[in-house]
Amino acid sequence: MxxxxxxxxxxxxxxxxxxxxxxxxxxxxxxDQGRLVTAGPWADDSGALHVYEVADEAELRGILREDPYTAVNGYEVVLMKQWTPIL
Known part of the structure; x- marks a missing residue:
């Protein structure tokens, strides 16, 4: 993962x-499925930060295709990056 x-x-x-x-x-x-670690909007509601636990980028892109915000062009992806937390 x-x-x-x-x-x-x-x-x-x-x-x-x-x-x-x-x-x-x-x-x-x-x-609930264990694919989203955490998510939430910035305090000023100008955007959000999500952290996913997925097999690969292709799975994440599939998740985004299913998001209701995608259907209404409700966001722009500023950053999508694999992350290796150490703590």
Whole structure:
């Protein structure tokens, strides 16, 4: 398994806010499956940070395709990078 950090940026589009409940349910399912370590928005709601535990980048991209925010173009990926935490 590999750990990936994902930094998202939001543009304030109301379509994203309408999709937020479904997006958060999607994240809860991923957390229950052990594929999402943690996730949350920046305090100013300008974006979010997610940490995933997945087989590879292809699996992470599949997760993003299924995210309700993707359907409404609710974010921009600022950073997607494999991460090796030491602590």
């Amino acid at each position: 590999a750990r990936y950090v994902l930094h998202l940026a939001f543009d304030g589009d109301p379509g994203r806010l309408a999709a937020r409940p479904a997006h958060r349910e999607h994240l809860r399912r991923l957390k």
